[in-house]
Amino acid sequence: METTESRFVNLGRDGGVATVELIDSGPLNIVGTAATTALTNAFRSINQDSGVRVVVLRAAGEKAFIGGADIKEMVTLDRLSAQAFIRRLAGLCESIRQCPVPVIARIAGWCLGGGLEIAACCDLRIAESGARFGMPEVAVGIPSVIHSALLPALVGASRTTWLLLTGETIDADTAASWALVHEVVAPDALDLRIAALATKLAGFGPQALQQQKRLLAKWPDMTVQAAIEDSIEQFGLAFQTGEPQQHMQAFLSCKGRKAGSGPQAPEE
Structure with a gap:
């Protein structure tokens, strides 16, 4: 440290x-x-x-x-x-x-x-x-x-x-x-x-975490509809960072490994 x-x-x-x-x-x-x-x-x-x-x-x-x-x-x-x-x-x-x-x-x-x-x-x-x-x-x-x-x-x-x-x-x-x-x-x-x-x-994606903090800060000063429209734009921008793809793929891979480690059906 x-x-x-x-x-x-x-x-x-x-x-x-x-x-x-x-x-x-x-x-x-x-x-x-x-x-x-x-x-x-x-x-x-x-x-x-x-x-x-x-x-x-x-x-x-x-x-x-x-x-x-x-x-x-x-x-x-x-x-x-x-x-x-x-x-x-x-x-x-x-x-x-x-x-x-x-x-x-x-x-x-x-x-x-x-x-x-x-x-x-x-x-x-x-x-x-x-x-x-x-x-x-x-x-x-x-x-x-x-x-x-x-x-x-x-x-x-x-x-x-x-x-x-x-x-x-x-x-x-x-x-x-x-x-x-x-x-x-x-x-x-x-x-x-x-x-x-x-x-x-x-451990979370740093860009997503910062993006979420910015959204939380903006929402109180916006109408609900304006906040929704802005957040749609921000959602799309998140995918330009590569973080969603990385974290979602890691999640799916982990889920797949867990499913593959379950009990196997006996062979006939």
Whole structure:
């Protein structure tokens, strides 16, 4: 496994699976300007690497995925510096959303504020059973902004309103029932589940996987009919890559071998 370490990020690569790990950012993995910039640069690097098939986003330790933005830094801000601060965080979120390959969030412990916005930008979210989620910005005098705008599509308008106005937290099982996370597993099973899922996705045709991610991103902004017509075009384009032929032939060959290994009828 190849690993590159910077001040706030470990960037690893094992075959087609890249891992971005937030480090050295306190026990709750708080993101300030420096950490935000380091994470953004890591994703920009990954986005230029054609060998990456899937990305796992995680943070050091088990106390938190990301506990939010750095209050010690924010307390010093004025209007203009506050806008610059939050714009940098929005840039990180966009670098995750625009990643051409699927991004899996490994969520352990607290996932709060900016951390939940970052998680919402990931394609798949797997949490351990002790994880807790919330948007507590109102409790420190600021609104939840930028990629909080993704939450209504994930959990619905009513639940988003509750999270943002009350600042209260929900547990992992509630998050799963709200479709905020895709799976909840035992803490000691989290890494195995993440590894299995990442390996599975990395084994799919890379062009098909990227094509599917692009379609998923476009559909919410299209009418159903426009989405159908566009997807017909995309279906045809898939066959120009050679991946359907390769994977379908492998499937048929495997099926044929299984059929050939079955019990033989006795000869007369």
